[in-house]
Amino acid sequence: MKYPNSRRTYEKTAVHDTSRRGMSFEADINQSNLSYLSEDLAVVHKKPTPVTIVKVDYPRRSAAKITEAYFKLPSTTDYNGIYKSRYIDFEAKECHAEHSFPFSSIHPHQVEHLRAVVRHGGIAFLLLRMVMYGEDYLIKAEDFLSYYDSKQRKSLPYEWIRENGHPIPFRLQAPVDYLKVLDQVYDL
Amino acid sequence: MKYPNSRRTYEKTAVHDTSRRGMSFEADINQSNLSYLSEDLAVVHKKPTPVTIVKVDYPRRSAAKITEAYFKLPSTTDYNGIYKSRYIDFEAKECHAEHSFPFSSIHPHQVEHLRAVVRHGGIAFLLLRMVMYGEDYLIKAEDFLSYYDSKQRKSLPYEWIRENGHPIPFRLQAPVDYLKVLDQVYDL
Numbered sequence: 001m002k003y004p005n006s007r008r009t010y011e012k013t014a015v016h017d018t019s020r021r022g023m024s025f026e027a028d029i030n031q032s033n034l035s036y037l038s039e040d041l042a043v044v045h046k047k048p049t050p051v052t053i054v055k056v057d058y059p060r061r062s063a064a065k066i067t068e069a070y071f072k073l074p075s076t077t078d079y080n081g082i083y084k085s086r087y088i089d090f091e092a093k094e095c096h097a098e099h100s101f102p103f104s105s106i107h108p109h110q111v112e113h114l115r116a117v118v119r120h121g122g123i124a125f126l127l128l129r130m131v132m133y134g135e136d137y138l139i140k141a142e143d144f145l146s147y148y149d150s151k152q153r154k155s156l157p158y159e160w161i162r163e164n165g166h167p168i169p170f171r172l173q174a175p176v177d178y179l180k181v182l183d184q185v186y187d188l
Numbered sequence: 189m190k191y192p193n194s195r196r197t198y199e200k201t202a203v204h205d206t207s208r209r210g211m212s213f214e215a216d217i218n219q220s221n222l223s224y225l226s227e228d229l230a231v232v233h234k235k236p237t238p239v240t241i242v243k244v245d246y247p248r249r250s251a252a253k254i255t256e257a258y259f260k261l262p263s264t265t266d267y268n269g270i271y272k273s274r275y276i277d278f279e280a281k282e283c284h285a286e287h288s289f290p291f292s293s294i295h296p297h298q299v300e301h302l303r304a305v306v307r308h309g310g311i312a313f314l315l316l317r318m319v320m321y322g323e324d325y326l327i328k329a330e331d332f333l334s335y336y337d338s339k340q341r342k343s344l345p346y347e348w349i350r351e352n353g354h355p356i357p358f359r360l361q362a363p364v365d366y367l368k369v370l371d372q373v374y375d376l
Contacts, residue, residue, distance in 0.1 A: 042308065043304045043305060043308055045263065047236060048238040048239065048260075050236040051237070051239050051257070053239075065256065065257075066254065068253065069253075070254065076233050080268060081275075082309065084309070085275070087270040089270075116231045121272070122273070
């Protein structure tokens with residue numbers, strides 16, 4: 001699927017924007033969400049890292065200290081929330097490879113979660129930072145899933161990402177200004 | 189605000205249902221959400237407990253062990269998801285008191301989060317288990333907030349809960365079958 005002007009927007013916003021390099025994608029998304037929250041545009045939060053807590057010490061009454069815990073596999077995506085009355089849900093990934101984004105970076109549970117969100121009428125997508133190019137893309141879950149399910153390859157080729165992804169503009173207050181892209185792509 | 193038949197439903201479903209006592213409300217809600225997921229009715233998950241991770245050991249390559257971490261205050265409610273294309277968001281509380289549910293049980297951040305969700309067009313509510321009575325109620329955020337903001341008291345009186353809350357039916361597969369209540373209360 002192609003969207004009008006996608007290439008033009010791409011060239012305008014994202015080519016070799018070195019100022020973004022080295023910054024954490026997650027930190028930039030969190031900063032964007034904080035900005036959306038303070039402008040009262042949307043309510044989107046990152047979910048806490050899932051952890052199995054085994055032991056807790058209480059050295060003082062006020063402060064519990066967790067002394068043994070383990071990381072759990074996430075059963076959903078990292079981010080969800082509400083924008084213009086719509087449920088939105090997404091996973092964010094940094095890709096350090098040059099030619100493609102490997103599917104092994106996304107857990108099958110997360111893929112099935114995105115599929116379920118689409119089925120229930122929500123807005124689901126991936127945010128992808130191509131670190132080598134200094135480019136951020138929004139990829140609709142529907143587009144991602146149709147390529148994923150076709151089993152042509154075990155990764156999204158960079159060319160596919162350029163053709164099907166939607167470049168995300170940078171704004172100082174919202175470094176990954178994905179709401180702007182949602183407005184266009186989902187006609188909100 | 190009163191809803192038709194609220195008293196009747198209450199008497200039918202919940203009076204001194206001792207079979208529920210002693211079971212964790214959270215476990216019952218999680219079980220309900222699992223059931224909704226497997227019936228493909230809704231996608232609702234509990235958010236992980238927010239934790240600040242300070243130290244991680246790697247005794248084996250495969251298993252990272254967190255050896256120092258602390259509980260963080262939650263900035264949102266515990267549950268959110270999508271049902272019939274609508275964003276839903278709620279906090280669940282067990283109340284062990286007999287005469288009222290104290291506002292001190294809900295963090296101000298969570299109250300403001302519920303308010304923001306309503307403002308953005310989502311469905312926000314509280315699930316409240318009155319342990320002494322073996323009763324579960326759904327309370328619309330709008331109703332809760334109007335009482336909370338009136339500053340009449342520092343708790344929801346049980347009588348208010350009976351008048352304004354919506355009793356939640358029990359079903360073996362979904363012990364806190366709140367989707368049933370949403371259908372009626374929000375006309376979904």
